[in-house]
Amino acid sequence: MLRWTVAAAFLVAAPVALATEDAHHDPVVHHDPVVHHDPVVHPDPVAHPDPVVHHDDPPVHHAASQPVHEQSDHHDATSGVDVRVEVDIDPQRQHETLVVSMHHLPTHDPVVHHDAPHHAGDAAHHEDAAPAADHHGAAKAKAKRAKPRAEVFIDDGNGNFVQTDSARISRRGRAVLRYSTRRGRGLPLDAATLRDLAGRAFEVRVNGAVVASGNLPTF
DSSP: OHHHHHHHHHHHHHHHHHHHHHHTSOOOOOOOOOOOOOOOOOOOOOOOOOOOOOOOOOOOOOOTTSOEEEEEEEEOTTTOOEEEEEEEEETTTTEEEEEEEEESOOOOOOBOOOSOOOOHHHHHHHHHHSOSOOTTHHHHHHHHBOOOEEEEEEEOSSSOEEEEEEEEOOTTSOEEEEEEOGGGOOOGGGOSOGGGGTTOEEEEEETTEEEEEEEOOOO
């Protein structure tokens, strides 16, 4: 009987001891699961491009100390004459040159009337008064024929065209005029420098008729 009592007591005490022993273990700590949040993506600010500012290109002005080489071409649709104007300024050598090259100029030699102009009625009157036979008439008419020349006129700055020079026209209808400060030569209109003539209007005339016109180069 005593054995059964001791055994029963052991059985009852064993769970208590186990429970007591288990009570000394650290309690299990359950951590909340780590939540990984996606990083907040901040959209890039809208880039506003700088406004495009259109600046008008200012005219190019060559300083007095800078060399200049400019040219302009002109064509007259009526006469067919072509003109090229070239300007060269070399400040270092103190040389300035203006060249006017003309092509397809008329080569015919019209009769030059040295007398004052007269009307058609006056011409008939002179024909009646002329001798019936004049053996020297052909010779006189030929003597009055002048070789064609190309005359260059330039605006003097006041709207008046002033003749600056003339050149003989070749059989091929070409003529060249050159103005240069070398060897003490002067420029058109007695200009101190070609810069003063930049953009001036000009005309090319043959026996008083305008066959081409334009403007000198601007710089």
